[in-house]
Amino acid sequence: MSAQEWAVEAEGLTMRYGRRRAPVLVDCGLTVPTGSVCGLVGPNGAGKSTLLALAAGLLRPTSGVLKVLGSVPPGARADVAYVAQAKPLPSQLTVAAVLRLGAELNRSSGRWSAAAAESIAYEQGGLHPKARIHSLSGGQRTRVALALAFGKRARLMLLDEPMADLDPVARGQLMGALMASAAEEGTTIVMSSHVLPELESTCDQLVLLGDGRVRLAGPVDELVSSHVLLTGSGSLSGHRVVEQRPAGRGATALVRRGDALPPGWEAMEPSLQEIVLAHLRTTGSSAPALPAPASSAPEETTA
């Protein structure tokens, strides 16, 4: 793929908040193809919001290369919509005024769609145009933030846990709108989330961060086909084991697909959720990032 075909590309990306702090992201390399829907997962504190804020141009990397739509952020700002986890909006304004502000701020791009923004806020969301932001619930505020993102008709949407405070109907509705935007307009979507089933049904790319590093990244179908879920017992020596857990009298193990099945084990195709959970469980928790080892390749244990 040429550089133009990556919506986001990072190489050796390192970020620390202050010289004395441990780095939050260490030597991260990843690519997100244009037009893809990419799930960004990782434990609390893994650096997902930091990565999205870097891509939005709100933070500067400590070192390494980060390009968004071919430019160093915030170079492509006009083509990027960013919805932060906190969804900051002017609390005294009405919903209609916020959407007017969105139209004003995006006038120069010529791409603003009042219809797209209003559809999310009013038709689908039932918000009153005269409602003030401070009077809205958390989920309703999220809807306004997403309405702005849809109105912008950006080429890339960077969404930080966009569905976290939405009810199940609203989640389905807005995920549907995101998928339609990706399918019909080729919008690239990078979305952090802890809701794995939601990602499984929507994402074609995945990036898993852990301990400040990219632990797993690539097309979902390749990630699934490169793993096998084994049940049984016996030695897994020589196999690249991601995680092994006791189950009944034997064990289940998620391993990287190799040439031959080990004797005594039955193989199944794992779900994306099983793969992500296994990597998350073996990646550690919300501990601070470790100093950089030599490579950012996915880490596995070998039994």
Ligand SMILES: Nc1ncnc2c1ncn2[C@@H]1O[C@H](COP(=O)(O)OP(=O)(O)OP(=O)(O)O)[C@@H](O)[C@H]1O
């Ligand atoms: N402004 C900041 N100043 C200093 N440290 C920060 C700042 N923002 C984030 N951090 C630290 O960077 C690390 C990664 O935080 P980040 O919010 O990127 O993680 P996350 O993966 O989005 O977590 P979560 O799933 O909980 O939202 C955490 O250890 C956090 O304390």
